[in-house]
Amino acid sequence: ETGVTQSPTHLIKTRGQQVTLRCSSQSGHNTVSWYQQALGQGPQFIFQYYREEENGRGNFPPRFSGLQFPNYSSELNVNALELDDSALYLCASSWGVLTEAFFGQGTRLTVV
C-alpha cells in the first residue's frame, strides 16, 4: 500500500449535480495530482497542487476545480456533472513535481 487514500471509493451521481472527491497524501509529500481514467485508457492529467497552490492544469473545463489544504490533503470538485464524467478518479502524491508519484486506490464515479 502507498499511504495515499481516497474517499469515497464509489459514488453515483445524477447529471447536473456536484461532487467532491477527497485525497489524503502520503506522509511527507507536498504535491498532489489528480487524474481521470476512463475505461481502457491511461490516466489523464486534470491538475496538480504544490504547497497549496495550483501548479499546472490539463485540458479540463473550469467546472473541474480543486484545492489543497495545509496538511497537503486535497479535494477535487466537479460541478454540473455530465455523463462523460463517469470514470475512475485517481490522485497521486509525491515530494515535489519530478519524483516518484504514488497513487490512491481511486474513486469510481458514475453519472446517471
Next chain:
Amino acid sequence: GENVEQHPSTLSVQEGDSAVIKCTYSDSASNYFPWYKQELGKRPQLIIDIRSNVGEKKDQRIAVTLNKTAKHFSLHITETQPEDSAVYFCAAVGGNNRLAFGKGNQVVVIP
C-alpha cells in the same frame, strides 16, 4: 504538451519468456520516465523509473532503457510469471512538469 504513445496495445507471452513494451514521447525536454503496473480494479503501482541522465536501469526481472535521441523508452520483463499479467503504463514528465501517460499495454502471461 507531452504526448506519449505505447506499442503494442496487447501482448501475450508464454510463461518464462520475455516481454518488451515500447513507448515514444514528443517533448525533448522530458526528463523523468516512470512505468506503472495496474491490475484489474486496482491502483497504478510504480514498478520502475528512469531519469534522462541514465540510459538503462534494472531491478531484478524488470529493466528500462531510454534513448533520448530517438525519444523512446522501453520496459523489459524477463522470465515472465502469471502475476506479471496486468496493464502497464509508461509515462513522461515534460517541460511543463506534468506526468503524461500512454494508453497502456495489456500483458497476458500464458501459463
